[in-house]
Amino acid sequence: MKNKFRNLSLLCVAGFFGFTACNTAQQNTLTETEKSEGWQLLFDGQTMAGWRDYNGTSLTQPWHVVDGCIQAKGDGSDESGYIVTEKQYENFELSWDWKLSKAGNSGMLYHVVERPQYKVPYVTGPEYQLIDAPNFPDKLEDWQNMGADYAMYIPDTTKMKVNPQGEWNNSKIVFDNGHVEHWLNGQKILEFEAWTEDWHARKNSGKWTNAPEYGLAKKGVICLQDHGYPASFRNIKIKELPRKTAEINLFNGKDLSGWDIYGTEKWYVKDGLLVCESGPDKQYGYLATQNYYDDFDLTVEFKQEADGNSGVFIRSFIEEGVKVNGWQVEVAPKGHGTGGIYESYGRGWLIEAPKDKDNVLKVKDWNTMRILVQGDKVTTWLNGVEMVNLEDEKIGKGQGRIALQIHDGGGIKVLWRNLKLKTL
Template identity: 45%
Template sequence: MAEKKADDKGATENESASEWISLFNGENLDGWEMYGEEPFTEHWSVVDGAIVCNNGIGEKNIGFFRSIMTDRDFGNFELELEYKIAKGGNSGIFYHVIEKEGWGHDYVSGPEYQILDDEFSRSEKEPFKMLASNYSMYPATGKKPNGYMQWNKVKIVYDKGHVEHWLNGEKVLEFEEGSEDWLAKKAAGKWAGSDSYAASTTGRISLQNHGDEVHYRNIRIKEL
């Protein structure tokens, strides 16, 4: 067997790094579009290398508006990003989002990784609607978030129905989409009777405008 060359390790690392797709270039919103309308609304901007929703409003909430989403679909994936949110703020990361006339918003189709300032939340109190939850389905546990307007790291894994939510390097939620338990929770909660929620195993990644200030950066995805 040939002796391993000194640069083999570097080649392997480069190959691994190349599997990641950057979803944000740090300069503009190329690769993103509004859900359900064009052009981009004034709520979304790029500031200091981050996608920012409602920049500079602080603790104020200006009401619910449209999300932005990637301009391409993803199926099985590993998604990573960092976020920071204003005191008491609410937002969310959605996946498998489908844009369809009459559906109105991304949450109609896409499951959500909830982004929330739990400590000072003005909008949510139930465990399955707090930070890192699968919104209105499964609560996250063992969370160690940094406070408002401090950066936190998110990872979402979707692999043939197996879903993981990570926060700051710790896995805080794991479930099987489509399982008996999942179907029971869906039937008993907010999504009961909804034919659109989690109906697709491919779709867009979207970022929610819940009316609060939130920043997202270092957004990348790996297809599985």
């Protein structure tokens, strides 16, 4: 829970005593059945192995192991105190036991993205809210309460049974290709679908209005939160679930549903075509998918009616204002490298399209671009001809949106149609 409340240190210290013991008998182990089902422990019951600081390479945050449980010391704040798993997870069942101090406040976050631009994990990762609501001295909004998908979805309180402060509870998150469930002590208390119209409406109208990348990542690290209150965790275990593939039409031919505009340049639909056109400001402009697409096979058709300096960004994110950070598959006038790959705000050209393939581009006619992205490999084709094939570790670690670009300088007009994607 973020920017929550003042650190009630006296309450924390008072509530801390008497709950430090974790009862190590038969804890932090997996049954043979669980092992056969694919469950893995994220905590061995003895060390902090497998955990580190958010955006860090080692563990320096105020966490330690006490009597078989990971324990937050209560020294964290809104800006600090977060630890994350070494490994990223995509689709999973995640189960854990937890116990809070009196008036305690913590959380379990997932799909957390680590980038220097993000100082705290909650601007990207959804949170299963953990809070000692009966003893909390301040009024809680429904979306701040126990078991909520914090600031997004509210649990069914009629199904909630929370053991009293100082006793152990069990929670579980199921994330299965966008289907999300919150469980508490064996009861499902919340269920919703991520990335739907309703989900995006909630994201864009509440706490996350100024956090454009919140909740979009399809994979990320698991994160525990020390929010200034001692908290204990044990039996943290996860079972990974398979990724499902899908075929998606990114443009419906009617409107810009599923896309976000960044900048003041013109994006509109006319005669069933998606049009990008320079506006009076003559600045960079972007049309970005609302959702992330990491591994995919994308085909798009484009026609350059005027200066065609444009591009298709992959695994990109909105850093600030109109600034898009990621990798661009170039769309440009003849002789300027259509099909090559350029890294924005970084290394520049990673690979340019060969000069002897300049004539593959059709001038003032429809062209078909295919972009295959899988892991750290990117291959592009223009009108059936392979343009570049790149293997890059940094791209392999990236994730994000697909975005169309209008270059600055003015005078640009490009038509788009048949933007079809298959997830891999």
